[in-house]
Amino acid sequence: MLIRVTDQVLNTQEAIAAVESPAAGAVNVFLGVVRDNSLGRRVGFLEYEAYPSMAEKVMREIAEEAKTRFGLIDCAVLHRTGKLAIGETSLLITVSCGHRAESFEGGHWLVNEIKKRVPVWKKEVWEDGEEWIEGPESLGMQPPAGMRA
Amino acid sequence: MLIRVTDQVLNTQEAIAAVESPAAGAVNVFLGVVRDNSLGRRVGFLEYEAYPSMAEKVMREIAEEAKTRFGLIDCAVLHRTGKLAIGETSLLITVSCGHRAESFEGGHWLVNEIKKRVPVWKKEVWEDGEEWIEGPESLGMQPPAGMRA
Amino acid sequence: MGYNAQVTITILLFASVAAAAGIRRLEMPIEPGDTVGSVRDRLVACRPELAPFVPNLMYALDEEYVKDADPVRGGATLALIPPVSGGC
Amino acid sequence: MGYNAQVTITILLFASVAAAAGIRRLEMPIEPGDTVGSVRDRLVACRPELAPFVPNLMYALDEEYVKDADPVRGGATLALIPPVSGGC
Numbered sequence: 001m002l003i004r005v006t007d008q009v010l011n012t013q014e015a016i017a018a019v020e021s022p023a024a025g026a027v028n029v030f031l032g033v034v035r036d037n038s039l040g041r042r043v044g045f046l047e048y049e050a051y052p053s054m055a056e057k058v059m060r061e062i063a064e065e066a067k068t069r070f071g072l073i074d075c076a077v078l079h080r081t082g083k084l085a086i087g088e089t090s091l092l093i094t095v096s097c098g099h100r101a102e103s104f105e106g107g108h109w110l111v112n113e114i115k116k117r118v119p120v121w122k123k124e125v126w127e128d129g130e131e132w133i134e135g136p137e138s139l140g141m142q143p144p145a146g147m148r149a
Numbered sequence: 150m151l152i153r154v155t156d157q158v159l160n161t162q163e164a165i166a167a168v169e170s171p172a173a174g175a176v177n178v179f180l181g182v183v184r185d186n187s188l189g190r191r192v193g194f195l196e197y198e199a200y201p202s203m204a205e206k207v208m209r210e211i212a213e214e215a216k217t218r219f220g221l222i223d224c225a226v227l228h229r230t231g232k233l234a235i236g237e238t239s240l241l242i243t244v245s246c247g248h249r250a251e252s253f254e255g256g257h258w259l260v261n262e263i264k265k266r267v268p269v270w271k272k273e274v275w276e277d278g279e280e281w282i283e284g285p286e287s288l289g290m291q292p293p294a295g296m297r298a
Numbered sequence: 299m300g301y302n303a304q305v306t307i308t309i310l311l312f313a314s315v316a317a318a319a320g321i322r323r324l325e326m327p328i329e330p331g332d333t334v335g336s337v338r339d340r341l342v343a344c345r346p347e348l349a350p351f352v353p354n355l356m357y358a359l360d361e362e363y364v365k366d367a368d369p370v371r372g373g374a375t376l377a378l379i380p381p382v383s384g385g386c
Numbered sequence: 387m388g389y390n391a392q393v394t395i396t397i398l399l400f401a402s403v404a405a406a407a408g409i410r411r412l413e414m415p416i417e418p419g420d421t422v423g424s425v426r427d428r429l430v431a432c433r434p435e436l437a438p439f440v441p442n443l444m445y446a447l448d449e450e451y452v453k454d455a456d457p458v459r460g461g462a463t464l465a466l467i468p469p470v471s472g473g474c
Contacts, residue, residue, distance in 0.1 A: 012161065012178075022185040022235050028256075029161075029178035032249065036171040048472075049401050051465055054449035055472070079472060086171050091472070100179065100260050107177075108253040119446070119465070120472030121401035132402035135471030139451075140444035197384075198313050200377055203361035204384070228384060240384070268358070268377070269384030270313035281314035284383030288363075289356035 001067075002076035003060045005052045005120075010078050010092040019074040024096035028103035030111055032091035034084045038133075044125045048081045048090055051119040055079065062113045070106035072097045077110065079120055090122075112137075150216075151225035152209045154201045154269075159227050159241040168223040173245035177252035179260055181240030183233045187282075193274050197230045197239055200268040204228065211262045219255035221246045226259065228269055239271075261286075307337060307370055310377040315355075318347050328370055334359065335366035337376060354381050393417075395425060395458055398465040403443075406435050416458055422447065423454035425464060442469050 002018040059077045075095040095106045115137045122133045151167035208226045224244040244255045264286045271282045306325045316322045334357045342348050356379040394413045404410045422445045430436050444467040
């Protein structure tokens with residue numbers, strides 16, 4: 001199981017090769033990519049910060065859970081940190097399994113859990129400012145205190 | 150939109166590059182791979198036959214429909230024909246879009262529709278025989294005539 | 299009227315069907331009022347080895363899926379499509 | 387008893403919280419009976435700029451998510467985890 005937090009460019013071929021198996025009929029690959037806009041603002045670049053040792057630990061726990069839950073043969077989870085330009089890959093996930101349905105369901109579940117639990121943070125940098133994006137999907141996010149009239 | 154039926158090895162990087170866009174936040178890649186077993190039998194290799202011109206036409210129709218249905222930015226569908234060894238990729242699909250959910254849903258829908266509608270056939274070859282696999286998911290497959298007691 | 303492309307149809311066979319018939323392509327004369335189904339029935343009459351495949355066949359006329367009752371045109375290509383299993 | 391690793395805890399700060407505090411790592415003495423919450427409260431008392439983050443913080447003790455009421459051990463590492471946004 002390939003698990004890695006790194007400031008180097010993520011290599012798709014490496015992550016696919018890491019999950020190959022003669023018993024695999026399906027491989028699913030997910031690339032989370034820096035896009036040029038966020039909630040209507042033009043993004044210049046992103047900066048990812050991690051608590052690297054804990055991030056790898058939690059990524060491994062999530063990957064093990066995904067293997068059991070979806071009967072995956074193997075999976076790989078790689079997260080990049082540092083400054084990323086538009087079009088660069090921040091998250092790379094590969095899963096291999098017998099059939100296609102589990103490959104999509106397992107991959108999707110993995111990304112969702114990573115978004116909630118892995119200690120990685122994202123700062124958006126625009127032409128005229130920057131902001132830490134505190135993920136609304138994080139387990140640590142409180143719902144709003146009350147409804148506004 | 151990259152659509153291709155070919156007897157050449159499918160290139161994942163080419164299919165990812167074909168859907169790249171500054172507006173894309175998610176790219177999903179699906180690889181259908183030849184596995185070493187099928188319903189308990191050990192597979193030696195597979196042979197895929199296509200009605201190539203119609204297969205490309207139907208793949209393009211399905212891809213256009215997926216773009217509209219899931220709001221995809223772009224997608225690529227490549228299907229290989231001829232003799233394929235264990236571990237080789239028969240089907241390669243990439244989709245790009247704004248966010249992860251549509252990338253998984255759109256990719257999964259594409260594979261399912263391809264399985265039902267694209268005129269491509271598969272022959273399994275074992276040590277001691279071979280058989281054309283008539284897809285139970287094909288639109289042309291009749292349900293069994295009646296229940297058995 | 300002579301026997302020419304205007305009144306013939308090209309039939310394509312694939313996979314298990316081609317293997318059973320021992321042929322992948324043939325031409326057949328068509329008659330006024332012919333449909334996909336009537337052409338198929340005359341074909342099966344001369345090639346009874348195709349009969350077992352008929353319940354699961356789909357048909358494409360010039361690369362477009364059609365139904366039994368759809369009319370055929372001279373010069374068209376009719377493909378007999380056994381259940382597909384593309385993908386993986 | 388001397389002031390040593392047995393009775394101190396290392397605190398890690400990240401992202402928005404590190405930016406607000408202007409520090410990424412510090413050591414704090416702990417007292418018998420201390421919990422995640424009591425250590426956090428003493429930290430916020432000396433660094434009030436952290437108070438606005440508290441409602442959305444998670445905590446990890448030696449890289450394991452814990453709750454406010456969980457006890458802390460001397461020599462442990464407590465990370466203040468603002469809402470994560472890994473992935474994409």
